[in-house]
Every structure is written in structure tokens, then in C-alpha cells.
Amino acid sequence: MTSTARPGRHTAAEAAEQARFSDPAAIRAHMVNDEERMPVRTVRARRGDGAHAGRQSGGSAASAAAGCSVSDSEASTGRTDRLGEVMVPGVDGSEVSLRRFCDSADTTGLLVLHRGRLVHSDWRHGFGPDDRHVTASISKSVFALVLAPLIHSGDIDPRRAIGDYVPELEGTGFGLADVDDAFHMLTAVRYGQRPFHKETEARAFFAAVGMVPAPADYAGPRTLLERLATSREDGPSGQSFRYENGNTEALGEVVRRTTGATVSALLEELVYSRIGANGDAHFGLDPTGRELVSGRFSCTLGDLTRLGQLMAAGGAVGEDQVLPADLIADFWTVPEGPASDVVGTGDERIDRPVLAYRRGWWLPLDGEGALVARGRSGQRLYINPSRQTVIAHFGAHPVAEAFDTPRFEPVFARLSRELEAREAALTPH
Numbered sequence: 001m002t003s004t005a006r007p008g009r010h011t012a013a014e015a016a017e018q019a020r021f022s023d024p025a026a027i028r029a030h031m032v033n034d035e036e037r038m039p040v041r042t043v044r045a046r047r048g049d050g051a052h053a054g055r056q057s058g059g060s061a062a063s064a065a066a067g068c069s070v071s072d073s074e075a076s077t078g079r080t081d082r083l084g085e086v087m088v089p090g091v092d093g094s095e096v097s098l099r100r101f102c103d104s105a106d107t108t109g110l111l112v113l114h115r116g117r118l119v120h121s122d123w124r125h126g127f128g129p130d131d132r133h134v135t136a137s138i139s140k141s142v143f144a145l146v147l148a149p150l151i152h153s154g155d156i157d158p159r160r161a162i163g164d165y166v167p168e169l170e171g172t173g174f175g176l177a178d179v180d181d182a183f184h185m186l187t188a189v190r191y192g193q194r195p196f197h198k199e200t201e202a203r204a205f206f207a208a209v210g211m212v213p214a215p216a217d218y219a220g221p222r223t224l225l226e227r228l229a230t231s232r233e234d235g236p237s238g239q240s241f242r243y244e245n246g247n248t249e250a251l252g253e254v255v256r257r258t259t260g261a262t263v264s265a266l267l268e269e270l271v272y273s274r275i276g277a278n279g280d281a282h283f284g285l286d287p288t289g290r291e292l293v294s295g296r297f298s299c300t301l302g303d304l305t306r307l308g309q310l311m312a313a314g315g316a317v318g319e320d321q322v323l324p325a326d327l328i329a330d331f332w333t334v335p336e337g338p339a340s341d342v343v344g345t346g347d348e349r350i351d352r353p354v355l356a357y358r359r360g361w362w363l364p365l366d367g368e369g370a371l372v373a374r375g376r377s378g379q380r381l382y383i384n385p386s387r388q389t390v391i392a393h394f395g396a397h398p399v400a401e402a403f404d405t406p407r408f409e410p411v412f413a414r415l416s417r418e419l420e421a422r423e424a425a426l427t428p429h
Contacts, residue, residue, distance in 0.1 A: 020212060021203070021400060024106040027377050028125060028396035030212075031108070031134040034298045038210055039285040041264040045277035045303075083112060083120040086418050088411040091404045098415070105378055105406040106397040108133065109301045113390040114419040116309065132282060132298045133394045136375025139283075139297035140248045142307065144331075144360030145323065146266045147183065147251055152327045156258055158183070165254040173231030174250040181237040182247040183359045184339040188235035189246065191227075196234060198243060199399065202376075205245050209286040211296065224249055224286040241342045241357065248294035248360070256290070263291045274322045275310050277303040295375070301392050308383045308390035311371060331361050332371055344374060346405030364409045368416065372409060382412040389416040 020026055034040060083098050090096035091104045099122075102110060108127045112120035127133070135142070150156045156165075156179060163175030173189030174182065181187055190196045191204065207214040208227040214220075221227040228250055252263055259266060264283050272281060281303065284296030299307075310316070311331070315323035334340050334356045341353040344362065348354070356363040362372040373381040378395025391412045397403070 022398040022402070024396040024398065027106075027398065028108055028127075031136075031298075031377070031394070031396065032127060032131055034132065034134050034282055034284055034296070038296075039289070040282040040298075041262060041285055041289075041291060043264045043268045043272050043281040043283065043297075043299075045280050046273055080118055080121040083415055083418065084122070086415060088414045089407065091406050098411070101406070101411060105408070106395050107378070108394040108396055109392075110394075111301050111305050111392045112415060112419075113305055113309070114423070115388045119419065120415075127394070129300060129302055130279065132279065132300055134284075134296060134298045134375075134379075135304065135373075135381075135394075136295050136377060136379045137245075138304070138373040138375040138379050138381055139293055139295050140360045141373035141381070142267065142297050143248060143252065143263065143293040144183075145271050145307075146263055147255055148327055148330075148359060149270060149323060150255060150258065151179070152324060156254060162250050162254055165257050166250065168225055169228055169231075169250060169253075172229055173233045174228055174246055175231075176233055177237040177247075177250075179251065179254060182251050184335060184337075185241055185243050185247055185342075185357055186239070186338055187237045187244065187247055188233065188240060188242060189231040189244065190234040191230050191232070196242065196244075202245060205294075209292055211284065211292065223288050224290045224292070225253070225288070228253070239338065241338045243342075243344065243357075245294040249292070252291060252293035263293055271307075271310070271322060274320060275303075275306045275317055277306055279303060301394055304381055304392040305390050308381050308392060311383050312385045312388070312390055331358055332363065332369070333358060334363055334365070345376070345399065346407055364413070366409070366413060368413050370409070370413065370416075378406060378408065380408045380412070382409065382416075384413070384416045387416040387420045389419055391415065 030037065086098050087095045088098050088101050090101055102122055107122060108124055110122040111118060151158050158180035159178050161176060161178050162182060163170035166175065169175030174187060177187040191201060204220065205227060206212045207218060208221040209224050221230060228246055231246055255263055255266065279300050281297065281299035283291035286292060310322060311328060314325040315321060315328040335358050339357045342355050342357045343349050344355065353365050356365060362374055364370055364372060368384055369386045370382055370384040376399050378393060378397045380393040382391040393408060397406055
């Protein structure tokens with residue numbers, strides 16, 4: 001079973017545009033091996049002998065083996081199927097096997113780790129361990145691992161206006177907001193004179209920065225900064241949650257102006273070269289060479305689990321404390337104010353809060369104590385330290401009203417509990 005929607009009549013151009021967002025095969029083709037579709041900047045898995053463009057961070061690089069969560073031999077292109085028949089909540093709310101859920105969720109790849117070892121893998125549609133995949137808005141969570149240390153060290157003031165750091169944005173919707181409000185998606189902006197609509201603005205952003213071809217009659221911004229400069233204040237910041245790519249992109253520019261370094265170089269030195277990654281990662285670039293930090297980070301599925309393991313271990317890889325433990329713990333802190341009670345695509349709030357949003361990461365309020373990075377079309381990184389589970393998923397599910405949205409967090413929570421129960425059953429009493 002895969003995604004289907006009601007057919008309609010479209011011109012050739014409209015049909016191509018429709019397929020880009022509603023056909024799983026077209027979505028998958030767009031997500032894999034991004035360097036074939038737009039300029040990229042490499043985030044290296046290993047630091048070389050030469051100096052980097054960014055500032056040097058303290059500590060030694062982790063060895064290739066330290067904290068390695070998925071080995072080359074484990075991450076084969078077949079299946080390590082220990083969970084495929086576990087019953088989980090399906091896309092339509094019924095109980096289905098994990099395998100059937102992945103069918104309906106248009107899964108491209110799935111890795112499940114428990115106690116640091118691979119217990120389940122599912123590779124589909126020719127995608128394999130060596131293939132990079134765009135992580136979509138998981139990029140926001142990855143970028144948070146660059147911005148949060150700069151706030152932690154005092155290099156960036158979270159209560160200072162973004163326009164103070166980026167003069168080109170002074171007086172704009174983002175320029176008037178402070179850093180911490182943007183980090184928590186608490187700005188209220190619109191573009192031009194039109195009312196804000198999340199998916200409309202997401203697609204406008206994609207066209208402006210070159211992530212997808214712009215329509216033939218397009219006359220809008222052509223660079224990241226041009227797009228951000230069209231933002232206008234639609235209300236006071238800090239009063240309501242509004243998930244918008246521009247928040248993260250404005251913060252990316254704050255980081256570049258503050259450090260004089262590219263985000264790629266900083267991520268490489270602070271984090272990525274120290275986690276034992278098997279392959280280089282990429283950031284997609286706008287026409288001026290700026291990283292698209294809100295949605296164009298790409299890496300292998302195995303290396304995404306390594307980032308998850310880093311978070312689950314309190315910022316450590318083996319003996320190397322890559323990021324401060326208190327900084328990592330802070331991501332698990334439910335914030336005060338509007339970000340303490342939010343919903344994302346496909347979420348439903350009935351009689352109590354279901355999600356919080358903390359500095360680029362999502363906190364399901366289900367009692368599991370998990371931290372989640374989310375991206376459109378089914379990109380997920382689920383981290384549950386109490387159950388010692390890390391789950392990474394790449395997918396190609398359409399984002400459109402005609403399609404049911406898979407709810408991955410309840411599925412991954414079920415898998416975490418199942419793994420803990422199996423472990424308990426094997427432990428002598």
C-alpha cells in the first residue's frame with residue numbers, strides 16, 4: 001500500500017508541479033544525492049590537516065570507532081528484520097504491522113538502534129547505506145547544534161535583535177525579532193501583503209532559493225537574503241508559535257556574521273567530524289553560496305543515527321565530550337510560554353498539550369521523554385534515552401490535504417517499549 005490521491009486535470013506544467021509534492025517517486029528522487037540537483041558545501045566526516053574556514057573548537061576528534069552505532073557490516077542493503085511484525089498505530093489509526101506501516105508511510109529507509117546496536121533495518125527503492133538523503137527540517141535540529149553552543153559560550157546574545165547582527169534585515173519581520181524567539185519559532189511574520197500560510201510560504205521559499213524550479217512567471221526573490229528581507233511583522237514576537245523556515249535561515253545568517261565562518265565549517269569542527277561518521281554530509285546552497293540551514297542538510301541514514309546517539313549520550317562520543325552535557329540536557333527542557341504547547345503537520349491536540357518545541361527540536365509530551373527531529377515527507381530522528389533507543393527514518397510521503405499524514409512518534413514509542421520488554425524478558429530475575 002502506498003500513497004494515493006484523487007486524480008484531477010492539469011496542464012503539463014501543473015502536473016509536474018503537482019508530482020513534485022504529491023508523487024512519492026518524484027519526492028524520493030528529489031531527496032537522494034542532492035549534489036546532482038543544486039550546489040552543495042561539504043561537511044567532512046574527518047578533519048584534514050589544513051585549517052578550516054571556521055573557528056577551532058576544543059577537544060580531540062573522536063576515533064572512527066568511538067560511539068559508532070551502525071557498522072558497515074550491519075548496515076547492509078537488505079533487512080535486519082527483528083521488528084517487522086510488531087503491531088503499531090497505522091496511518092488510518094488501525095493496528096498494523098511495522099512493515100505495513102512503512103508501506104503506507106512511503107518509507108525509503110529505517111534504522112532502529114537499541115543499547116547502541118542495530119536491531120532493525122529496512123532499505124527500500126534501491127536506497128542504501130552509502131546514499132545521502134536530504135533530511136528536510138531535521139536540518140533545523142542539526143543547525144541547533146551549531147547555534148546553541150554559540151549562545152552557551154556567550155558569542156551570541158539570545159535576547160538581542162536579529163537586525164543587530166544582520167543590518168540588511170533591520171526593520172523587517174525577522175530583523176525586529178530577537179534570537180531566542182526565532183529559535184523557538186515565536187516570530188509573527190508574513191511576506192508581502194498576503195496572509196501567512198505555512199505550506200504556501202514553504203513552497204515560495206523553495207522557489208526563491210533554488211530548491212525547486214521557479215514558475216515561468218516568477219518575479220519574486222532569487223536569493224536567501226532577498227527572501228528574508230521581504231518579511232514583515234504581523235504581530236509582536238514571543239506571543240504565538242508559527243513554524244516558518246525563515247526563522248532558522250535568519251539565525252543562520254546571524255551565525256555567519258558573528259563567526260565569519262560558514263555553517264558547514266562550524267558544524268564540521270564542533271560536531272560532525274567527531275561522531276565517527278562514515279560519510280561526508282552536505283548543505284545545499286542558495287545562489288549566493290549561503291547554506292540553507294532550515295531544510296537542506298543531507299547525510300546517510302547511519303550517520304543520522306550517530307547524531308542521535310550523540311544526543312542520547314549527553315553530547316559525548318566515547319571519552320570525547322563533543323558538546324557540553326548541560327547544553328544537550330537543555331534541549332529536553334519544556335520551555336515556558338507558547339512553545340510549550342504546539343502542533344506540527346499531522347498532529348492533533350484534543351484535551352491536553354501533545355508537543356513542545358525547544359530550540360529546533362520537538363518534545364512529544366507522552367511521558368516517554370523522547371526528543372525528535374522532524375522533516376517533511378517522513379524524515380525523522382527519534383531519541384529515547386530512558387529506553388536506550390534511537391530511530392532514524394527517511395521517507396517520501398506527500399504533504400498535501402488529500403493524503404493522511406503518518407504519525408511516526410507513536411509508532412517509534414511503541415517500538416521503544418517493545419525493545420525494552422524484550423530486553424526485560426531476557427534478564428534473569
